[in-house]
Amino acid sequence: MMVEMNTWFGIQxxxxxxxxxxxxxxxxxxxxxxxxxxxxxxxPRENFERGFPLCTLSLTSKGMxxxxxxxxxxxxxxxxxxxxxxxxxxxxxxxxxxxxxxxxNYAVFRTKYDKESTVFNVGRYIDTIVQTPEGFKFAxxxxxxxxxxxxxxxxxxx
Amino acid sequence: MTEQPxxxxxxxxxxxxxxxxxxxxRHKKELERFFYxxxxxxxxxxxxxxNPGDFKRTVVGERSVIMTRGNDGQIHVVENVCxxxxxxxxxxxxxxxxxxxxxxxxxxxxxxxxxxxxxxxRGVRQDGKVNGGMPADFDPKDHGLTPLRVATRGGVVFAxxxxxxxxxEDYMGPTILKYFDRLFNGRKLVVLGYNRQRIPGNWKLMxxxxxxxxxxxxLHTWFVTFGLWxxxxxxxxxxxxxxxxxxxxxxxxxxxxxxxxxxxVTQVSSFKESMQLxxxxxxxIVPEGWWQMxxxxxxAVMMTLFPSVxxxxxxxxxxxxxxxxxxxxxxxxxxxxxxxxxDTPEMxxxxxxxxxxxxxxxxxxxxxxxxxxxxxxxxxxxxxxRMLVELGGRDVGETDHMVTETLIRGMYEYWRKVMEA
Numbered sequence: 310m311m312v313e314m315n316t317w318f319g320i321q322x323x324x325x326x327x328x329x330x331x332x333x334x335x336x337x338x339x340x341x342x343x344x345x346x347x348x349x350x351x352x353p354r355e356n357f358e359r360g361f362p363l364c365t366l367s368l369t370s371k372g373m374x375x376x377x378x379x380x381x382x383x384x385x386x387x388x389x390x391x392x393x394x395x396x397x398x399x400x401x402x403x404x405x406x407x408x409x410x411x412x413x414n415y416a417v418f419r420t421k422y423d424k425e426s427t428v429f430n431v432g433r434y435i436d437t438i439v440q441t442p443e444g445f446k447f448a449x450x451x452x453x454x455x456x457x458x459x460x461x462x463x464x465x466x467x
Numbered sequence: 468m469t470e471q472p473x474x475x476x477x478x479x480x481x482x483x484x485x486x487x488x489x490x491x492x493r494h495k496k497e498l499e500r501f502f503y504x505x506x507x508x509x510x511x512x513x514x515x516x517x518n519p520g521d522f523k524r525t526v527v528g529e530r531s532v533i534m535t536r537g538n539d540g541q542i543h544v545v546e547n548v549c550x551x552x553x554x555x556x557x558x559x560x561x562x563x564x565x566x567x568x569x570x571x572x573x574x575x576x577x578x579x580x581x582x583x584x585x586x587x588x589r590g591v592r593q594d595g596k597v598n599g600g601m602p603a604d605f606d607p608k609d610h611g612l613t614p615l616r617v618a619t620r621g622g623v624v625f626a627x628x629x630x631x632x633x634x635x636e637d638y639m640g641p642t643i644l645k646y647f648d649r650l651f652n653g654r655k656l657v658v659l660g661y662n663r664q665r666i667p668g669n670w671k672l673m674x675x676x677x678x679x680x681x682x683x684x685x686l687h688t689w690f691v692t693f694g695l696w697x698x699x700x701x702x703x704x705x706x707x708x709x710x711x712x713x714x715x716x717x718x719x720x721x722x723x724x725x726x727x728x729x730x731x732v733t734q735v736s737s738f739k740e741s742m743q744l745x746x747x748x749x750x751x752i753v754p755e756g757w758w759q760m761x762x763x764x765x766x767a768v769m770m771t772l773f774p775s776v777x778x779x780x781x782x783x784x785x786x787x788x789x790x791x792x793x794x795x796x797x798x799x800x801x802x803x804x805x806x807x808x809x810d811t812p813e814m815x816x817x818x819x820x821x822x823x824x825x826x827x828x829x830x831x832x833x834x835x836x837x838x839x840x841x842x843x844x845x846x847x848x849x850x851x852x853r854m855l856v857e858l859g860g861r862d863v864g865e866t867d868h869m870v871t872e873t874l875i876r877g878m879y880e881y882w883r884k885v886m887e888a
Contacts (some may be wrong), residue, residue: 351828356660362819363660364802365828369820372745383739386834388841424830446598458799459664461840462833 312401312409320399320411320438328394328415331466336381339466347371348449353362353431353467363364364462367441389465391420392429394467407456408448409438415452417452417467419460430456430467474851480879481861481872482853487882488669494795500885501774502528507618507625507638509789510534510544512803514622514656519611520563520578521752525801527626527775527792531555532615533567536626537578537801543653545580546613567612580612594838621651623787646714646768648781655808659819662802662872666670666826668839668844670774670792671878673800677771678878680704680715680869681858686838687831689824691738693750694720695782695831696767702869709884710863710877711773717869719752719766719782724850749824751817752782773878781798784812784821793866796843800836802826 312320323342325454330338343349351366355410368374397414404410410433432454452467473493474481487493502508508527511534515523524547529557531547547557548567556569556789566583567576575584585607590600615626618635625635636644663867666673683696690696702717728798744750758764758780770778777788784804791799802825825832846852856879863880866873 323525346608353661353663358855359660361658361660362815363662363822364819365826366823367819368823369748373749373823375745376749379742380689380830384743385830386686387837457661457663459662461664461666461827461836463828464833 310401310403311424312404316398316409317401320401320409320419323438323447324371324396324413324434327447332393336378336465339378339464340371342373342448343371343445343450344441344448345371347374347447348451349374349447349466350451351463352412352451352453354434354453354455355457357451365436365459374379385464386388388421390396390422390465392465393418393420393426394424394453397433407439409445411436415467427460429460430454430457430463432467471865475883476853477861479861479863480876480883481855481857483856483875484850484853485848485880487794487879488671488843488846489850491795493886494669496793496886497774498528498792502667503530503628505629506771506774507627507630507632508588508774509772509787510624510626512622512656512658512787512805513619513624514658514805515561515803516542521561522564522578523561524557524559524787527615527628527812529792530551531557531610532626532627533557535578535847537706539581542617542619542624543579544624545576545613546615546618546628548613549574550582550610550612551585553687564630566721575581576612577627580614582610582612584607616655621653623647623651635753639712639769640709642705643707643770643772646705646716646770647772647778649757649760649767650770650785656805657808657810657815659804659806659815659822662826663803664800664802664836665793665797666800666836666837666839667797668843669795670798671882672839672842673777673788673790673798673835674773674877674878677777678713678874679872680717680874681872682838683831684869686834688739688742691735691832692740692742695750698867698868702741702867702868704869704874706863706865706874709881710874711881713771713873713874713877715767715769715869716763716765717767718764720836746814748820748862749830750819753814754819755783755814770867771874771878773881779825781824782821784820784825785826786820796847802828838873 327342350364351369352364356363395416399411399413402410417430418426420426434450437449438445471484473484480728485786510525511523516536519538522533524533534544547555549556551574556570573586588601590597616630618625684691684698700717705714768780779786786804789801824830856872856875863877
């Protein structure tokens, strides 16, 4: 559907900034893209399409996102890696009650130190975006991924 | 087979040679002896195929199998190999069908695997003569899909290629059966969904991970900090008579989050005294009636059923974890989270929230896959070496504490018995 040019640019910018942040290694940036009562879910496409509620990660407040960041930085032992998001053009599905419902395809490449880059996680963002005094934020970001067989583990935010 | 001999440094199994993880021929022998003969393998939950015609494709060892529910409601497990040219014809992961048809030459099978139709079986009539056809003595009864023996208990389905295998109950043994029946006590299960991960390490390492009560309170910061699994929790380690299966039973300290800073368990570097959750609802734990066992109320029971599955209860989060080997150096690990038919919506929410701790991105499980990968990397570089599994001694026996690696020694005692026979 058509939205105003300003809105369109705002959504584009939000997606680009998000990708840049989660690829930067500065994990504290990540929760700031969300509202306080946000929902962030990382879900295999199989569960999404069959109506199973289980997610690989299901965080239902900004506090939980911050707890995840603490986990990444302090508690989850893992092989460090770079990640690189490539996000497709947003598709605005509808605008309703101040919420923008938008989707975009994404691909995340993983590069472990001294190893080749590999396709790590590909899927689709299904988002609810709201306008706040600090600009556009995600009220909800659902990452539905095709890459159901996870190459060992997912540590960093998609 | 040109299996390289293994050198065990000592009498028992407290020094496990790296070579048990690195040899492809030995791996094939393991598949033969543990997955295809004399053992039961996990294939799924009845709740995954509630209706006649429902099916789920899965594996026993490395062989593709299909779990189906027949028109009479019976559960069957058949090998996904067409009797004709051997094709793995079933490609869907789940679904509902009236019959199975191999697209290659349209051989069709009933839901229990009986061969029903063979195109051109009696030849093709052309110009008054019959061309081809199967030999006159061809009997469809001899050419069904390979059926596996099936056992179900408490809504869980097991299968075996070995029709002479002992009963599932004897296979588990009374000790493990008691813990199995506690979790699967007859209530209908509700599937909450799946997580899948491919771990580049030998499949036995995952069995060992859940027979190793030493690591959770050290590797997993969350466990030690919030008291979910700590060396000073009240605990028991139980095994079947063959020492192949085990249950690690732990009861969270009443204090919850650790406060005894002076005690040894909080001296470890992974204990984060200052760690506070921004959102404590991750740990919104509500005890359930079924946890009760005699006078005990375990908050965690981790069961390993050798060789194929782990049954998890970690507070309110319950799941099955299916080990699916793929060569000696990798396995797929499939998590099925579930709940029970009488769960309130709040309890379902709670199980889902706590599932953030588990699975391929889980706060306390993601690193298990990582350590397995890095172990396998080392094994491959020096298979002549061995690991040390001597915490709590060099022998095998049940304990009422978790400062021991006895369950791993027990598993290798069984492994040696079967593999060296």
